[in-house]
Amino acid sequence: MIVPQRRRVLGLGLALGAGLTLPAGLAPVAPIPAAHAGPVEDAKRQATLVDQEDQRIMQVRSVLAAILQIGGDQTTTWKRPQVFGSSHGKTLVLPPVASGKPYTVADLQKIGGKYFQRLGDGSFMLSAHLFVADGAKLVLSNPAGPLHIRMASSPTSFSSIVSFGGALQIEGTAQNPVRIDSWDSRTRRPDVQVADGRPYIRAVGGEFKMKYAKVSQLGFWSGRTGGIALTGTDRPANAVKRLNKEQRHEAKKKRLEQNQQGNTTGGGGPGDIEIEQPGGTATHVPATDLVTGSIDNSTIVGDAFGLFVSGSNQTQITNNRIEGSLVHGVLMHRFAKNATIQNTTVTGSRGDGFVLSRATEKVRVTGCTAERNGHNGFTLNGQALAKGPSASGESLESFGDSSVTNSLAKDNGHYGIELMGGDKLSVQNSRVIGGDMGIVVRNGATDVQISGNQLQKQVRQGIALRDGVRDASLAGNTVVGARTGIYLRNANASMVGNVVQGATAHGITLKGDNDGSTVRNNTLSGSGTSAVSTSGSDGTVRKEDNNTEGWHDTASLWMKAKRYAKPMNLIWAAVFLMVIISMLRARGGGGVRIGRTGVHPYSLQQAMEKRQVWSLPKRPGSGQQMMPGQPVAGRATNTGGFPLPGQPNMPGQPVAGRHATANAQGQPAPQNGNGRGARRAPQHRAPQPAVPMAAPMAAPVPQGAGNGAGHQQPPGHQPAHATPVQGMPQPDRGGR
Numbered sequence: 001m002i003v004p005q006r007r008r009v010l011g012l013g014l015a016l017g018a019g020l021t022l023p024a025g026l027a028p029v030a031p032i033p034a035a036h037a038g039p040v041e042d043a044k045r046q047a048t049l050v051d052q053e054d055q056r057i058m059q060v061r062s063v064l065a066a067i068l069q070i071g072g073d074q075t076t077t078w079k080r081p082q083v084f085g086s087s088h089g090k091t092l093v094l095p096p097v098a099s100g101k102p103y104t105v106a107d108l109q110k111i112g113g114k115y116f117q118r119l120g121d122g123s124f125m126l127s128a129h130l131f132v133a134d135g136a137k138l139v140l141s142n143p144a145g146p147l148h149i150r151m152a153s154s155p156t157s158f159s160s161i162v163s164f165g166g167a168l169q170i171e172g173t174a175q176n177p178v179r180i181d182s183w184d185s186r187t188r189r190p191d192v193q194v195a196d197g198r199p200y201i202r203a204v205g206g207e208f209k210m211k212y213a214k215v216s217q218l219g220f221w222s223g224r225t226g227g228i229a230l231t232g233t234d235r236p237a238n239a240v241k242r243l244n245k246e247q248r249h250e251a252k253k254k255r256l257e258q259n260q261q262g263n264t265t266g267g268g269g270p271g272d273i274e275i276e277q278p279g280g281t282a283t284h285v286p287a288t289d290l291v292t293g294s295i296d297n298s299t300i301v302g303d304a305f306g307l308f309v310s311g312s313n314q315t316q317i318t319n320n321r322i323e324g325s326l327v328h329g330v331l332m333h334r335f336a337k338n339a340t341i342q343n344t345t346v347t348g349s350r351g352d353g354f355v356l357s358r359a360t361e362k363v364r365v366t367g368c369t370a371e372r373n374g375h376n377g378f379t380l381n382g383q384a385l386a387k388g389p390s391a392s393g394e395s396l397e398s399f400g401d402s403s404v405t406n407s408l409a410k411d412n413g414h415y416g417i418e419l420m421g422g423d424k425l426s427v428q429n430s431r432v433i434g435g436d437m438g439i440v441v442r443n444g445a446t447d448v449q450i451s452g453n454q455l456q457k458q459v460r461q462g463i464a465l466r467d468g469v470r471d472a473s474l475a476g477n478t479v480v481g482a483r484t485g486i487y488l489r490n491a492n493a494s495m496v497g498n499v500v501q502g503a504t505a506h507g508i509t510l511k512g513d514n515d516g517s518t519v520r521n522n523t524l525s526g527s528g529t530s531a532v533s534t535s536g537s538d539g540t541v542r543k544e545d546n547n548t549e550g551w552h553d554t555a556s557l558w559m560k561a562k563r564y565a566k567p568m569n570l571i572w573a574a575v576f577l578m579v580i581i582s583m584l585r586a587r588g589g590g591g592v593r594i595g596r597t598g599v600h601p602y603s604l605q606q607a608m609e610k611r612q613v614w615s616l617p618k619r620p621g622s623g624q625q626m627m628p629g630q631p632v633a634g635r636a637t638n639t640g641g642f643p644l645p646g647q648p649n650m651p652g653q654p655v656a657g658r659h660a661t662a663n664a665q666g667q668p669a670p671q672n673g674n675g676r677g678a679r680r681a682p683q684h685r686a687p688q689p690a691v692p693m694a695a696p697m698a699a700p701v702p703q704g705a706g707n708g709a710g711h712q713q714p715p716g717h718q719p720a721h722a723t724p725v726q727g728m729p730q731p732d733r734g735g736r
Contacts, residue, residue, distance in 0.1 A: 042195040046221035049197040053160070053225055056088040057204070060131050061164055064093060081111040083128065089157055090115065090128040096135030096166070103138045105147065123148035125183065126159045126199075134165030134206070141169070146176040150183035151199035151218070153191035158182070160225075164204045165233070165289075172212035174297070181216040190217035194304060194326065197221075202229040205311075208293035219304035219326075223333055227303025227325075232290045232311020232335065290335070295320055305331055306346065315339040325349040329373065334359045345369040352376045353412065356402050358383050363402040370409045370416075377409030377435070382422015383443060398446075400424045409433070415440045416455070419448060428452050437461045438482065441491075444468035451475045458482040462500070465491040474498055484509050485524065494518045500526065507531040507551065515539025525550030 067078040081103075084091045092112055094103050105124065108116045115128035126149060132138045138161075141147060151159045161168070172178035182191040182199045191198050200219045208230050219227030291309075294316040300306045306322035309315050310333035317340065322329040329346030332339060332355065339360075345368065346353035353370025356363050358381050370377030380402055385394035400423035407430045409416035416432030419425045419441045426449035432438040438455035441448050441464070448469065455462040455477065462479030465472055469491035478499045479485040485500030490512035500507040500522070507524030510517060514537045524531040524546060531548040534541055 043221075045195055046197065049220070050222045050225050052088045056086060056091065056129070057131070057162060057164065059086060060084055060091050060093060061133075064095065064133055068095070081107075083115065084131075091131050092116070092128050093131045093133060094136050094138060094166075095133045100137075102167070102169075103132075103136065105140060105142065119150070121148075122146075123150050123179075125150050125152060126161070127152040129159055130161045132161075132163035132166035132168055137167040137169070138163065139169045139171070140178060140180075141171040142176070142178075143173075146179070147172065148179040150181060153182040153184055153198050154186065155193075155196045158191075158197045159199045161201045162204065163202070163206055163208065165206045167207040168201075168203050168209070170210040170213050174212055177212040177214050177298070179214045179216075180218070181214075182218055190302070192217060192302070194220040197225075198304070200225045200227055200229065202231065203291055203293060204231055205233045205289045205291050208291060210294070210298055211296045213298040214301075215298065215303065216301040217303070221304065223305050223308035223310065223331060226305030226308045226327065226331075228295070228300065229305070229308040230291045230293050230310070230312055230315060231308070290337075291315075294318070299323075300325075302326075306349070307331065308333065309336050309339065310334045312336045313338055316342075317344055318342045320344045322346045323348050325351070327351045328355050329353045329370070331355045331357065332360045332363055333357050336360045337362060339363045341365045341368060343367045345371070346373065347371045348373065350374040352379045353409070354378045354404075356380045359385055359399055361399050361401055365402075365404045366406055368404075368407045370407070370412060372411050374413045376415045376418045377412040377432070378404050378407065378417040378427075379420070380404070380418070380422065380425050381420045382425055382445065383420055398422050400447075402426075403428065404430055406430060409435070411435070416458075418442075419445055421445050423447055424449075426450070431455075433457055435459070437464050438479070439463045441465045441469050441472060442467040444470070445472070446470050448472040450477060453477045454480075455482065456480040460484065461487040463487070465489070465493055467491070469493065479503075485526075487511075488514055488517065490514075492516050494520075495522060496520050498522045500524045502526050504528055506533040507548070509533045510537040510541055512536070513538050514541050518542045519544075519546060521545050521547075523547040523550075527552040527554055529553070529555040 063084065070078070079095050081095065082093050084093055092108075092115055094111075097103075103111075108124075108130075109118065112126075112128070115126070117125050117127075119125055124147075130138075140149065151161075153159070170178050170180070180201070183189075184191040198218060198220045201215075202224055210228070215228060219225055219229075223229060224231050290311050290313040292313055292315060293309075295307060295318075296316070297319045298321075300320065300322045302324045303322075304326045306325040306329040307317060307320075308331050309317075312335070315336065317330065319342070322345070325346070325348075327349070328351040329349040330341060330344065330353070332341075334357070336356075337360070339362075341354065341363065343366075347369070348371075351373070352375045353373040354365060354368065354377070356365075356379065360381075365378065368378075382398050382400040382402070384396050384398045386392075386396060388396070398421055402422075403426040404417060405426075405428045409430070409432045411434040414435065415437050416435045417427050417430070417439045419427070419439075421443040422445050424447045425441075425445060427439055428449065429452040432453065432455045434457045436459050438458045438461070439450060439453065440461075441450070444467065446469075448465075448471075450463060450472065451474070453463075456479070458479075458481070460482065461484045462482040463474060463477060463485070464487040465474075466487070466489040472491065472493035474486065474493055474495045476497050477486075478501070480501045482500075482503060483505045485503045485506070486495060486498060486508045488508075488510045492514060495508065495518065497520075503524070503526035505528045507526060507528075508519055508522065508531070510519075510533065514534075516539065519532055519541065520543070525548075528551075530553065531551040532543055532546060534543070
């Protein structure tokens with residue numbers, strides 16, 4: 001047949017083009033630089049090895065897929081386990097088995113030959129790369145006793161275990177855990193040199209499970225070659241190969257019928273190409289190609305990356321211990337979603353203990369410990385993958401919904417817990433001991449929840465929020481021994497019910513734009529220049545009901561003065577000062593006022609019934625007003641014409657402010673000019689007997705003027721008022 005022949009040629013061409021010789025021919029190995037190169041050369045060398053590993057895996061997968069499509073008797077031959085050789089090393093390929101039976105350690109002994117041998121101490125030596133193809137399954141366990149696999153590593157080559165779309169299971173028991181480590185035959189020790197590459201374990205898509213295992217001294221340079229890696233793939237899995245012949249024909253028939261009906265939404269088309277709908281956390285990572293897995297009750301020591309997870313869904317990492325990683329302990333990378341990390345301890349890593357990097361979502365870290373790591377204990381990064389147009393077209397949306405709960409960060413080199421960007425990240429009920437700072441939130445994180453945590457022995461700040469953090473909530477935290485308990489810089493937060501003890505600078509410090517922040521019901525104790533420092537803060541900050549009784553203020557007098565020397569305070573102080581000066585100047589009357597005793601400002605404006613009564617009479621019998629110095633009718637006067645003190649008024653004498661109602665004979669008083677009667681004199685002012693008047697000073701007194709009894713006022717005459725002496729009215733002292 002022509003078509004099968006073309007398929008055979010195509011398959012062999014891909015194999016030769018990929019540099020592979022089949023079934024087990026070996027191509028010359030590319031020369032590798034010296035083992036002990038400088039740091040820069042080490043970096044270049046390791047990066048080159050990572051690139052070569054990617055090429056090798058892609059070549060093996062492409063050739064295997066081409067061979068499986070050849071058909072005929074040769075396909076049956078190539079579907080058996082084979083050893084592929086290339087310029088990048090030898091690879092033992094495990095294709096899927098029709099029966100679905102998994103490969104075991106015994107199968108590897110039969111298939112691998114010299115590439116998987118049993119040593120004298122009972123361990124096994126893997127000296128080639130192991131590739132578990134899509135649809136295949138490998139189980140590494142020994143129910144009868146311990147299992148120890150040594151992965152060969154030398155300056156010129158190393159081994160690996162890679163599952164691409166298949167299933168990889170490593171399972172021991174609590175009494176006999178599976179042991180996997182690197183092994184340098186020259187030194188007869190695990191390989192600790194990473195410059196020339198080291199063995200690693202990786203699952204690309206598919207499923208990975210590890211339980212009761214001890215893994216040590218694996219990995220180099222990158223996350224995917226870092227030791228134990230679970231990574232998704234952007235290449236769609238070929239699920240059709242997992243169907244039997246009848247199922248494949250039925251699926252093809254269904255697609256052809258849909259094409260004839262003009263309905264191509266469900267797949268089908270030219271060449272019967274099936275189109276998968278994208279899903280998962282990103283459009284370029286289909287949900288069917290996210291890796292799933294679990295790592296439980298295992299110990300990982302000395303790997304480059306303790307655990308590296310990306311492109312995964314619902315990965316479970318529980319009850320593990322990771323020690324001495326060269327980079328990070330646990331790294332959740334791009335598109336790791338819905339993962340659970342529980343009861344896991346990371347100690348002695350050169351980088352961070354736990355890292356949730358950008359594009360991770362809904363990762364729960366519970367009951368974990370990060371201790372004595374070189375950088376942070378826990379790092380949660382929810383920032384967007386891009387800030388603008390990018391070559392990959394990434395979204396500008398941030399990530400979040402991840403949390404650290406009931407965990408411990410102790411004596412880490414930089415921060416205990418750091419949150420960068422993202423939305424709805426939280427740290428709750430955790431302990432942070434030591435470090436430069438305890439919990440740091442920055443880079444525009446929003447809706448952050450920091451509550452119920454205990455922090456102690458930080459060098460600078462217990463909790464720090466800065467660089468655009470908004471709508472954060474800090475509640476029920478306890479900070480002991482930090483220089484500043486809680487620090488906000490260009491951030492907005494609600495701080496309620498926190499306790500700061502033993503601070504040496506400030507209990508709470510706010511700087512920059514803190515508009516809308518609230519500081520309420522906090523208990524602050526320690527010593528420093530202020531319990532709550534807002535001197536460098538802008539915007540409105542609410543401070544209320546904070547307990548600062550245990551705070552010892554060490555601020556100098558000048559610092560206290562500057563604390564209250566606000567522009568508005570100075571304005572009000574000037575206003576009050578002006579009022580005080582005006583009061584001092586208003587004391588007393590006449591002349592210089594400063595130094596005089598103050599008097600009542602309204603002492604001359606008493607009530608009407610308390611006023612002194614003034615008498616301004618006219619000359620009797622005439623319409624002329626009396627001049628100063630003239631005697632007053634009916635009243636004794638002195639030589640100046642003023643009434644003598646103690647002399648009563650005479651009958652008929654008018655009183656200022658009142659009009660007489662009767663004359664001396666008791667006759668009614670005449671009407672005034674407007675026809676109204678004059679006012680009635682007060683009843684208590686009874687007529688008094690006439691008193692002889694003094695001799696006149698300026699003019700003779702008419703007869704009868706000294707006795708008001710025979711004096712009559714003409715009709716319509718108004719009572720006259722005397723001209724005040726020297727221009728001033730004199731009080732009536734008579735009868736009072």
